[in-house]
């Protein structure tokens with residue numbers, strides 16, 4: 001999973017809400033004695049523009065007391081994020097008679113009811129209301145007047161007990177007139193505006209959302225086959241669908257590069273389900289055979305927005321291997337009610353962050369300089385995170401389910417879901433170490449072949465443990481990888497692990513010139529980045545999104561949530577602050593900031609004379625340039 005606009009108050013990172021579907025392939029051999037009859041679900045999405053979906057289920061049941069549950073722990077979101085509060089209109093019928101029900105007093109996602117004698121099928125009617133704001137993950141805003149993303153987990157109930165791999169569902173969907181759709185879910189027939197899908201397991205159903213809309217475009221990426229890849233786009237306008245041909249070609253290269261990196265695919269076909277709207281939540285959520293990728297309406301036709309979002313699809317697609325096919329034991333739960341354990345998210349998300357960014361560069365979606373700017377930003381942000389002195393990286397993974405929802409204020413002290421960006425640093429460190437130890441003969445590419453490759457298969461899940469990560473690394477090149485990783489996961493050290501840059505022939509430096517990435521993020525996110533100088537991130541109106549603890553500004557009494565009103569006696573604007581920072585350099589005057597804290601003003605003086613500071617990566621010419629080697633395409637030279 002990836003969440004745009006989170007990660008550092010400035011950043012536009014895409015965290016995947018990448019938890020994966022519950023099913024665990026290891027259990028597929030253990031069949032229940034008698035296969036269950038399919039539950040039928042018909043979803044009426046014709047009122048999606050009014051933010052309500054109607055679902056009608058026919059659930060095979062036996063007489064007596066039963067429980068029904070609503071999916072709670074959503075794959076890829078790594079938390080209990082099923083939108084139970086939006087489940088409304090719940091009614092049950094047996095042989096046409098209304099049945100009473102009672103919610104469990106402890107488990108809000110569970111309903112109790114009694115099935116009368118002789119009844120074999122329970123009818124359930126549900127409504128999903130969608131008043132959600134455009135933030136969060138799949139429970140955030142998903143529908144506009146022009147489009148909708150149907151997430152099946154939000155529209156079903158099931159009897160707990162069997163693995164969701166073993167619960168068959170036959171789904172149908174009705175869409176507004178004139179809407180088109182994309183999905184990885186196999187279709188059995190279509191007529192009179194209703195799509196009937198093939199009977200699949202509940203696991204596969206929930207793993208296969210449907211993107212539908214009035215303004216729709218399907219872009220085939222590998223028409224030559226045999227495994228097909230598509231970008232299915234629904235947007236709030238036809239104009240937004242006009243992805244440049246150059247970008248389409250880069251996505252074609254992405255498919256080729258994933259084949260070269262992993263050596264096998266674990267899906268039948270793959271669909272990027274790309275939503276372009278300013279009125280839905282912006283994030284990416286991975287699935288085995290598709291990804292739910294949601295960005296702003298003009299992302300594909302605006303050069304800056306397209307660049308800033310370029311890492312999203314490579315990240316989500318990488319999860320098909322790293323997260324879906326190979327899944328940490330604690331995230332490979334048998335159903336949607338059992339809590340997930342996120343301790344290996346630094347592999348699930350962290351390695352995906354690393355591989356996703358490498359693939360973004362290898363496919364040409366980023367230039368080499370854009371990759372370097374991104375890496376410098378990651379390094380500098382984590383190196384200015386004092387919260388690492390109390391919260392080791394491991395705890396950001398262990399506590400993922402609470403950190404995803406944390407506000408940006410005090411992020412430098414709280415830490416965020418840092419297993420994404422710091423995972424990038426750790427896996428870069430691993431990759432450069434492997435390349436050094438083997439004189440460039442081996443790399444993380446070999447790890448991926450061993451760990452994620454093998455034979456082409458349809459979707460399946462191979463759970464893993466920490467030990468298997470260590471053992472596979474040892475197959476690539478023997479080393480004390482357990483200590484290597486634990487040293488980086490469990491440390492309370494004040495500095496970020498930057499060994500990957502040192503090994504790779506680069507170093508992080510700071511100067512007065514913002515990178516193109518920083519300038520573009522400031523412009524598009526309406527932010528001012530003074531993190532590495534006085535320790536502040538502000539919006540362009542002066543709102544202080546974060547003040548880095550122990551920075552110059554923090555030590556003078558500036559805190560998150562305050563507003564910067566004036567700089568050296570003049571009303572704040574981003575340019576006024578930048579010019580004051582320049583003027584204060586060396587023998588210049590102290591900075592005088594007027595800040596508003598609630599109803600109260602105060603003036604603070606910053607005895608700061610180092611000017612503006614922005615992060616860059618520069619070459620260390622005394623060492624080979626391994627970093628550039630890492631991002632070279634595997635398939636061909638561009």
Ligand SMILES: [Zn+2]
Pocket residue numbers: 001002015016017018315316319348349352
């Ligand atoms: Zn992810």
